[in-house]
Amino acid sequence: MSFPWAEHYAPKHPLTKWIDSRLPLPRLVYNAIGAGYPVPRNLNYFWNFGVLAGAALAIQIITGIILAMHYAAHGDIAFQSVESIMRDVNSGWLLRYAHANGASFFFIVVYLHIFRGLYYGSYKAPREMVWLLGVVIFLLMMATAFMGYVLPWGQMSFWGAQVITGFFSAIPVVGEPIRVWLLGGFAPDNAALNRFFSLHYLLPFVIAGVVVLHIWALHIPGSNNPTGVDVKGPQDTVPFHPYYTAKDGFGLGVFLTAFSLMLFFAPNALGHADNYIPANPLSTPAHIVPEWYFWPFYAILRAFTVNFFWIPAKLWGVVAMFSAIALLFVLPWLDASPVRSANYRPLYRKFFWLLVLDVLVLGYCGVMPAEEPWVRISQFAAAYYFAHFLIILPIVSRVEKPLPLPNSISESVLHGEKAEAAPIGVQA
Amino acid sequence: MVVRFGAFLIGLVFVLALLTAFLVPREAAEETVAHKFHLHPKALKLASDGPLGKFDRQQLQRGFQVYKEVCAACHSLRFVAFRDLEGIGFTKPEVKAIANQWAIEVPAINPDTGEATTRKAMPSDYFPSPYANETAARAANNNALPPDLSLMAKAREGGAPYVHSLLTGYRDPPADLPADARPGPSLYYNPYFANLNIAMPPPLVADGQVSYADGTSASVDQMATDVSAFLVWTAEPKLENRHRTGVAVVIFLIIATTLAYLSYRNIWADQKH
Ligand code: HEM
Numbered sequence: 001m002s003f004p005w006a007e008h009y010a011p012k013h014p015l016t017k018w019i020d021s022r023l024p025l026p027r028l029v030y031n032a033i034g035a036g037y038p039v040p041r042n043l044n045y046f047w048n049f050g051v052l053a054g055a056a057l058a059i060q061i062i063t064g065i066i067l068a069m070h071y072a073a074h075g076d077i078a079f080q081s082v083e084s085i086m087r088d089v090n091s092g093w094l095l096r097y098a099h100a101n102g103a104s105f106f107f108i109v110v111y112l113h114i115f116r117g118l119y120y121g122s123y124k125a126p127r128e129m130v131w132l133l134g135v136v137i138f139l140l141m142m143a144t145a146f147m148g149y150v151l152p153w154g155q156m157s158f159w160g161a162q163v164i165t166g167f168f169s170a171i172p173v174v175g176e177p178i179r180v181w182l183l184g185g186f187a188p189d190n191a192a193l194n195r196f197f198s199l200h201y202l203l204p205f206v207i208a209g210v211v212v213l214h215i216w217a218l219h220i221p222g223s224n225n226p227t228g229v230d231v232k233g234p235q236d237t238v239p240f241h242p243y244y245t246a247k248d249g250f251g252l253g254v255f256l257t258a259f260s261l262m263l264f265f266a267p268n269a270l271g272h273a274d275n276y277i278p279a280n281p282l283s284t285p286a287h288i289v290p291e292w293y294f295w296p297f298y299a300i301l302r303a304f305t306v307n308f309f310w311i312p313a314k315l316w317g318v319v320a321m322f323s324a325i326a327l328l329f330v331l332p333w334l335d336a337s338p339v340r341s342a343n344y345r346p347l348y349r350k351f352f353w354l355l356v357l358d359v360l361v362l363g364y365c366g367v368m369p370a371e372e373p374w375v376r377i378s379q380f381a382a383a384y385y386f387a388h389f390l391i392i393l394p395i396v397s398r399v400e401k402p403l404p405l406p407n408s409i410s411e412s413v414l415h416g417e418k419a420e421a422a423p424i425g426v427q428a
Numbered sequence: 429m430v431v432r433f434g435a436f437l438i439g440l441v442f443v444l445a446l447l448t449a450f451l452v453p454r455e456a457a458e459e460t461v462a463h464k465f466h467l468h469p470k471a472l473k474l475a476s477d478g479p480l481g482k483f484d485r486q487q488l489q490r491g492f493q494v495y496k497e498v499c500a501a502c503h504s505l506r507f508v509a510f511r512d513l514e515g516i517g518f519t520k521p522e523v524k525a526i527a528n529q530w531a532i533e534v535p536a537i538n539p540d541t542g543e544a545t546t547r548k549a550m551p552s553d554y555f556p557s558p559y560a561n562e563t564a565a566r567a568a569n570n571n572a573l574p575p576d577l578s579l580m581a582k583a584r585e586g587g588a589p590y591v592h593s594l595l596t597g598y599r600d601p602p603a604d605l606p607a608d609a610r611p612g613p614s615l616y617y618n619p620y621f622a623n624l625n626i627a628m629p630p631p632l633v634a635d636g637q638v639s640y641a642d643g644t645s646a647s648v649d650q651m652a653t654d655v656s657a658f659l660v661w662t663a664e665p666k667l668e669n670r671h672r673t674g675v676a677v678v679i680f681l682i683i684a685t686t687l688a689y690l691s692y693r694n695i696w697a698d699q700k701h
Contacts, residue, residue, distance in 0.1 A: 080507075083507045083578075083579075084507075086666070087512075087666070093666045093670060097670075238699060243695060243696060246691055246692040246695040246696070247692050250685065250688040250692045252688075253684055253685030253689070256681050256685075257678060257681040257682060257685055260674065260677050260678050260681055261674075261678060263674070264479075264670055264671065264673060264674025264675075264677065264678070265479040265674055267670070268582060273582065273583055273585045273587075276579040276582045276583035276663075277575075277583045286622065303446060303449065304445060304446070304449060305452070306445075306448055306449045306452050308444070308445040309445075316445055320442055320445075323438070323442070327435070330431055330435060333432070334431065334432060336432070372455075375454075376454075379446045379447070380446075382442075382446050383442070383446035383450070386439050386442040386443055386446075387439060389435075389439070390435040390436060390438055390439025390440075390442075391435075391436055391439045391443070394432045394435065394436065
């Protein structure tokens with residue numbers, strides 16, 4: 001793997017030599033995130049978010065493991081055990097707020113990471129496998145976050161679990177038995193809480209495993225870059241260390257500062273007040289809303305209000321919601337354009353920003369009550385979401401005339417065309 | 429090719445289903461009565477507000493007095509222990525006395541007979557509930573349940589300002605209020621409450637209802653403000669700790685990030701990019 005001009009690991013100290021000849025782990029790290037990995041020299045700050053996603057995963061795992069030492073997964077005392085973490089456990093409030101806000105920041109970072117990929121065509125050959133594994137990570141993250149939100153056993157925990165597991169009952173005939181089997185009862189209760197806790201502990205480690213595959217797959221072709229042009233020679237790259245470790249270190253500082261501002265000064269701003277009320281199966285909250293990172297998908301779910309082709313609206317909603325993510329799996333084959341970066345795709349670039357706007361509109365509709373005008377807006381926005389990926393994108397990639405590409409990364413850099421690496425409104 | 433054709437068909441089906449739904453006529457959202465008469469909480473300034481906010485311990489003690497003399501008759505505070513009162517400035521002996529003189533005793537077991545009994549509270553006890561169970565609580569309150577107040581300041585959208593507005597918001601129903609929205613028997617009109625009619629009788633009715641030890645004049649508004657401040661503390665007793673740690677962490681991170689930026693610039697100084 002990697003380019004022929006990659007620097008070679010040459011241990012000098014007898015101890016590192018000794019280790020390397022028995023277990024070449026230092027070598028692996030050197031080649032993966034050290035000087036042995038040549039990276040395009042023109043990456044912009046949007047390339048920081050992969051490492052930041054890794055940092056966010058580490059924060060979740062570390063805070064999560066300590067929380068689990070104090071948490072009690074039982075319907076009668078789960079809520080109370082969380083409150084005792086907040087009040088009696090040393091720095092328990094810090095751990096819990098870090099874990100709760102950490103999930104939000106993880107999603108912020110991963111959404112930016114995904115949209116970076118969409119803009120710069122990182123999903124295209126030869127990086128399809130990187131992208132596919134990324135979508136798997138995204139799905140696992142959503143499952144993990146959903147089950148984690150159930151654990152404090154507040155009102156939104158309970159009713160969120162009720163609504164989400166209710167999706168399964170939309171499946172004809174077998175749906176209801178499946179739902180009961182998954183929950184271990186007719187409604188979320190102790191059995192459900194316990195299995196959610198078990199899975200919530202397991203899945204982050206599965207994610208960590210898939211992240212390893214994701215990075216392994218990335219290192220076969222190497223990183224994409226803002227021009228989307230392939231690396232041609234040594235003049236196009238710099239070693240990951242120290243160049244990108246330094247840049248990622250700065251990015252990490254900015255990320256942690258933003259995270260700390262939230263965690264220490266507005267720790268409940270992204271949460272929902274109702275989750276400070278203990279779960280009560282007899283009292284339904286006025287508005288059941290999921291966490292913000294699910295809002296766009298929640299809007300798609302609720303946009304299907306009429307039975308179409310004899311299929312009930314609810315089933316349409318559930319199928320569409322899952323399809324909205326599943327379609328990312330075929331994206332590399334929907335986009336036929338050989339040009340990667342949207343900087344050189346004037347037509348695609350416009351549709352990309354429309355998609356960004358569309359997802360923001362969907363997110364807004366997702367948090368509003370299911371009333372007019374929000375339902376109608378969400379129906380239009382959801383239709384546009386599917387049209388973008390399944391209809392517009394394949395056509396655009398056929399008809400559009402890309403702008404002339406630079407001959408190489410170094411040429412583009414040496415011409416001083418820093419603007420080419422800028423993501424918004426670039427004229428080539 | 430097959431992928432793109434299949435995707436096109438699937439896309440078309442979703443778009444058609446959504447556009448059909450889009451075109452189905454429907455009624456515009458009606459403004460409900462609750463919507464029309466409901467009021468948003470009035471602004472409330474507390475010392476604990478803002479990123480550097482600290483508790484006003486004098487005020488918290490007054491708020492505790494209001495809780496003790498008024499609210500505790502109906503509302504529990506089950507996540508707060510007597511010992512926690514040291515956090516709002518009571519001394520150990522004072523806490524001991526407060527627990528010992530608390531009007532409601534805590535459930536216990538008679539060491540001689542093993543029978544259920546009650547005993548005087550100790551500093552390590554949590555505030556006892558005024559009712560034996562939910563059924564008893566509802567029976568005493570016209571079938572309404574007085575919620576636990578420990579987390580109240582975080583469990584409502586409006587937070588402490590909501591509690592303050594609720595306590596001072598009781599009034600006669602407006603003349604144009606439709607008949608079906610008027611308070612039924614043992615309900616009270618309060619425009620800050622979500623459905624306008626609350627089962628809690630106005631708890632703070634007269635100036636001077638409690639006599640503050642520190643001489644503050646106990647107007648209804650003052651008592652409501654003090655007890656709201658107290659409930660911010662019961663909901664988030666580690667608030668000051670959080671603010672203090674936050675300031676230190678953010679200052680540290682800003683310095684560290686600046687250094688990281690300088691070293692990033694330094695390392696890249698010899699590279700065009
Ligand atoms: C736990 C979550 C994730 C972690 C820890 C992670 C980590 C990384 C890292 C470290 C890189 C290399 C640095 C970079 O290019 O930013 C990378 C690249 C990439 N990731 Fe992820 N990732 C995650 C989730 C995702 C998701 C959800 C997707 C898309 C659905 C995705 C798509 C990609 C793609 C396409 C690349 C190649 C980018 C390029 O070279 O241009 N990743 N990831």
